[in-house]
Amino acid sequence: MPDEAEPRDEELLRRMMGGDDDAFRSFYLRHQRPIYRFALHMTGRPESAEEVVQEAFMTLIREGAKFDSARGTPQGFLFGIARNHVRRLVESDSRFVPLAEDDDLHVRAGQASLSYGLGESLSDGLARAEITERVHRAVLALPAHYREAVSLCDLQGFDYAAAAKALGCPIGTVRSRLARAREMLVAKLRPAAAPLKKPSTAAGGAR
Amino acid sequence: MTCAEFENIVHELARPDALDKSAAVRAKFHAQTCERCANRLAQAQVLALAFDEAAQDAERLEAPAHIESALVSAFREHRRSLERNRHRERRTRLRWLEWSALAAAAALLLAIGAWNFSRPRIEQTKRNGRAVVTNPVNSNANGAAPQTELVETVTAEGLNTDFVPVPYGESLSPDDSGLVVRVSMTRSALGSLGYPVDEVHAGDVVQADLLVGEDGLPRAVRLVQ
Numbered sequence: 001m002p003d004e005a006e007p008r009d010e011e012l013l014r015r016m017m018g019g020d021d022d023a024f025r026s027f028y029l030r031h032q033r034p035i036y037r038f039a040l041h042m043t044g045r046p047e048s049a050e051e052v053v054q055e056a057f058m059t060l061i062r063e064g065a066k067f068d069s070a071r072g073t074p075q076g077f078l079f080g081i082a083r084n085h086v087r088r089l090v091e092s093d094s095r096f097v098p099l100a101e102d103d104d105l106h107v108r109a110g111q112a113s114l115s116y117g118l119g120e121s122l123s124d125g126l127a128r129a130e131i132t133e134r135v136h137r138a139v140l141a142l143p144a145h146y147r148e149a150v151s152l153c154d155l156q157g158f159d160y161a162a163a164a165k166a167l168g169c170p171i172g173t174v175r176s177r178l179a180r181a182r183e184m185l186v187a188k189l190r191p192a193a194a195p196l197k198k199p200s201t202a203a204g205g206a207r
Numbered sequence: 208m209t210c211a212e213f214e215n216i217v218h219e220l221a222r223p224d225a226l227d228k229s230a231a232v233r234a235k236f237h238a239q240t241c242e243r244c245a246n247r248l249a250q251a252q253v254l255a256l257a258f259d260e261a262a263q264d265a266e267r268l269e270a271p272a273h274i275e276s277a278l279v280s281a282f283r284e285h286r287r288s289l290e291r292n293r294h295r296e297r298r299t300r301l302r303w304l305e306w307s308a309l310a311a312a313a314a315l316l317l318a319i320g321a322w323n324f325s326r327p328r329i330e331q332t333k334r335n336g337r338a339v340v341t342n343p344v345n346s347n348a349n350g351a352a353p354q355t356e357l358v359e360t361v362t363a364e365g366l367n368t369d370f371v372p373v374p375y376g377e378s379l380s381p382d383d384s385g386l387v388v389r390v391s392m393t394r395s396a397l398g399s400l401g402y403p404v405d406e407v408h409a410g411d412v413v414q415a416d417l418l419v420g421e422d423g424l425p426r427a428v429r430l431v432q
Contacts, residue, residue, distance in 0.1 A: 019286040025279060036270045053270040057278050061285050128260050135261040154258040155265060182218050186250045189257060 009074035017064050028057060031075060034156055035082050041151035042086045044140045052089065056082040072165055079166035083148070090144065138188040146181035149174050154182075208237040213244045221251035370418055370427035374401040388417045389431065400428045 007015075007026070015023035032053055039052035059081045067077045139150055148167055152158040153174070164171045213234055219225035220234045238245045394411050398404040402415075418427040 016282075019289075021279065021283060024282045025275070028275060028278060032275070033269045037265050037268050040265075040268060050270055050274060054274050054278065058281060061278070061282050128264075131257050132261045132264045135257045155262050157262065179215075179218065182251070182254060186254050189254065190250065 010069055013064060013067060013074045016061075024061070027074075031078055032057075034075075034152075035078065037156055038079070038148075038151050039082060039086055041136070041139055041155055042144070042147055043089060044136065048089050048093075052082055052085045055085045059085075072168070075162075076165040076168065080168055083167070087144070134189060135185075138185050141188065142181055142184060146177050146184065149177040150181045150185070153178055208233045210237075210241060210244055213237050213241070214247060217244070217247050217251045218255070220248060221255040368429045370416075370429045371400075371402055372427045373425050385421075385426065386419045388419050390415055390417055397428065397430070400425065402428055402430065 007023075009027065009030070012023045012027040012030075016027060035056055036049050036053050039049035040046060043049060043052070056078060060078060067074060072080075139147055139155070142150065149163060152163040152166055153160070158166065160171045160174050164174045167174065216226060216230065216234055220231060226234070238248045391412055391414055393409065394404040394413055395409040397413065397415060398409070400417075414431040416429045416431060417425045418429075419425050
């Protein structure tokens with residue numbers, strides 16, 4: 001989220017519509033990551049995620065004048081465009097229909113690779129990578145509307161209100177979709193989701 | 208807290224600061240007394256941890272740099288295209304204005320010409336060697352029948368005097384074009400038409416123009432000098 005010294009999204013969008021290159025670049029840099037990650041979580045393919053980013057911003061260039069601040073935020077407007085492109089991609093490619101448990105589709109997480117912090121053992125790093133891949137695979141297997149909520153809230157840290165604006169639905173809908181999605185993920189991940197650090201039930205904290 | 212209430216908040220409970228303190232305390236107390244809910248909490252915490260790992264991994268994910276370059280180029284091209292369209296529209300509007308102004312000027316000229324053409328005027332045409340005069344139709348201020356106007360014209364035959372209306376005749380009607388007939392007559396005959404004649408030259412033969420109506424009756428006479 002931009003800090004107070006940076007121009008607001010509405011201001012950047014207004015300047016973009018006036019032909020300001022720098023405003024467009026600033027808006028792009030601010031929003032391309034969430035859009036890219038959302039598209040990657042939804043499609044599982046970096047090439048598709050790149051295509052969604054490009055198409056979403058091209059649509060914004062052509063139709064940005066249609067944005068109405070009374071109906072939502074510029075980010076929500078952009079996410080709406082991205083969702084439409086994702087939906088078209090998913091419909092045109094049956095590979096992204098929810099998968100069976102034993103499918104051997106390899107999910108690549110873009111630039112992700114085996115990564116582990118200083119002091120961690122290789123086995124911890126491998127376990128972390130395995131967990132990441134299993135999470136991505138499990139998320140990809142969710143129905144699209146659950147996948148959207150998990151991508152924004154659980155994988156990108158959107159709060160309920162921001163996710164609701166991005167998805168164009170009430171906050172209650174986001175909460176209920178998240179609850180249902182998390183139940184499904186617990187069931188999918190239960191056998192192999194051995195935590196790197198077992199949580200302490202006394203403290204009750206996961207981090 | 209009931210198990211159903213606990214289940215509603217278990218995933219928030221698995222994340223730090225997602226719940227207010229009092230709700231968190233009550234939920235944790237419930238988990239300590241309910242094995243099923245304690246297992247649910249453990250599962251939610253495992254899931255939250257897995258999400259954290261995946262989210263950290265995704266921190267470095269972004270669209271490649273070439274997409275930014277391509278989009279900025281597309282933005283500039285779109286802006287140029289809009290400027291060209293605006294320029295084209297401006298030229299089309301100006302052209303319409305020019306044509307409209309020309310059309311308005313032409314219409315004005317036509318209107319002036321038509322008005323000028325419709326104005327009444329005296330014209331003289333020759334028919335069979337006789338001078339035919341079309342008199343203008345004018346009514347006096349009281350709206351009385353139009354009177355024959357006396358005109359002085361220069362013809363090929365010579366200078367004429369003004370027409371003198373015959374004393375007993377009606378004036379020409381507006382629809383009556385009238386006819387000027389040149390005749391030879393004695394001065395005394397002129398006198399019967401109301402033209403002043405002196406007795407000395409009463410027998411002289413003179414040429415006169417008679418303004419004759421469509422009924423054949425003279426309305427006015429003038430002497431041809």
